[in-house]
Amino acid sequence: MNSNNQEARILLAIEVIHKDKKLSIRKAAMLYNIPRTTLRHRMEGLPLRTETRANRHKITELEEEVIVQYILDMDLRGFPPKLKNVEDMANDILESRVANMRAKYGILDGDFYNFDETGFMMGIICAAMVVTSAERNGRSKTVQPGNREWATAIICGNGEGETIPPFLVVQGQVHLSNWYTETNLPAEWAIKPTSNGWTNNETGLEWLKHFDKHTKNRRKGKYRMLVLDGHESHESVAFQAYCKENDIICLRLPPHSSHLTQPLDVGCFSNLKRSYGGQIDGFIKAHINHISKIEFFIAFKAAYEESITSQNMKSGFRGTGLIPFNPEAVLSKLDIRIRTPTPPLST
Template structure:
């Protein structure tokens, strides 16, 4: 039988000889040239080891990249070859490597790292992912059993989600009126601009400072009353033309709120961020920042994000309390749109009343995590 070189078989043969098996027997059993075994025993490096310095991404970083790809695939987001290459390029730049990745880099990467492979991603029909079915939810809970999460304690689990609210919140629809009338009318509160709030809670019951996204171009100081200056020092505010979140704002939240908090509290160890599959959580910059700072992203199945802890146990209570607080303001009593000053103060009161340890831990329990 002609000798066929296979790196894995060769390593097994070398280990067998080191454990006492005769070299001739090991070479015959694993079909490996004896000269190769002899060179390895004499400390002569393999061609692969000799050429490691020529790799654009050092071998230790490649292993880290492979482990990250495997871990994120288990947690609900298998990176595409394109995204893998982008992250690899950033790894190479961060390590100071002057080499660029060629068009076939991923092929060589897969051959060097047999724990990963490329597979065709099959799209699911909308009907299969529409709603929190038992099958979809079980997929999420299966991810909680992934080995990447086994050593991570509950206090290092976080959930981020966004809540939308209009700047005008209506009062109750029921009123007291003449019993002889069939219907009555009440002036509706003026519809206001859309505001998005990014909130993040830990499974331990902690709430990180929020990020409020206003509709506009720039955050203006007159939105906050002077007498309340200092109440929002740890909060973050941003603006977009539509008042929604974006990839850029999610990245700012990660760098300016989440990462400083977890690195200050836990040091350089892995944490878990439970989130939905919105593009702001799966774009290249967000993925790279999470990998660089030891953050696993744990994803829900599509159209199942409404069963996150924030959604099932926090946002409903927050909106109800906010509505009550706005109805107590002069604008709420007059049925006009509240100012941004009134809005942010009412949200602060609602948030302090709702976001306690008991409410947050109950939310995680309700979500089943």
């Protein structure tokens, strides 16, 4: 059975059951020629196996059902929609999602946050940075210190350009006192050692509590909204439960779209990486050839203060069409090509 037709039958069966309370699931399944267990699961609200597709698709399954119903309805009336019509409807759904969520919870600009992660490989500098001897002939090469530890910076700001202290994840087992005594990092900055310098479910929850601590007393309304990507640490049961208990609404952006839809990616991260590269270049020119965590913290602090500004944060929200709300800011950048059928060869 065609999956679209079956989905349409399921939707019709559910609608009829809601209207006629005497109609059993078994009888409705027989009437609409669909598996009884499938219909029962849908009535009970159990997720479909196809819901795992959410990590790969821009629209949710419910939104996809709306489009399927639209296609079937137009076809039934003798007006099968063209691909462009379906694409326009999908874009309309994407456009309305952010606005609907903000309106539903009364989210103000100052309570509308984006947080994102960006990684740093200690010892790596921007490809354009070169260090060479005056006596050396030939083409210069980038100097790259031998340390190859990984660090992750979790950064967060809101639509009014305000930020919360960064949360740094570094490779290690314990905190070392010289991370704080030799770097002049602000006391409210957080450092989390992990086995590989990457985030995980535990780190994600720790960051969420860090976010709550620094935003709950300055919120303008009841709810705060977090715009985030689909990283698994943001979807853990503990993460979602903490959000619900503390009036934090999560809005997940379409996967593989951060370069278009994440304010931090659009307005801040390229500046941050460029500034960090300049700081490391300065160390190398000063003949510091081992970039340890101390040098990383010092370089990151300087780069952060230079690049994560109120102006850049606001620019990110504006560039992604979130504040002010302007979906065309993103949709106009999409490379969408409508394929037309190849005309048949003349004989």
